[in-house]
Amino acid sequence: MSSEQEVLVISSKVKAYIKNADLKCSASVIDALSDKVRAICDAAIANAKEEKRKTVQDKDIR
Numbered sequence: 001m002s003s004e005q006e007v008l009v010i011s012s013k014v015k016a017y018i019k020n021a022d023l024k025c026s027a028s029v030i031d032a033l034s035d036k037v038r039a040i041c042d043a044a045i046a047n048a049k050e051e052k053r054k055t056v057q058d059k060d061i062r
Helices: 011-019 027-050
Strands: none
Touching: 011 027
């Protein structure tokens, strides 16, 4: 993840979720997860635009 891009996930929630599985979470996981969320959002945005909508809907996440 570029240093210019902001984190898109709540790191405390992600770390708690992973800790609940008795594992630790490295800092790089938060960046990688944000990159995945960003890619999913970008694809959903493209899908909504393709359908000529101004609202991203759950059906746009494929």
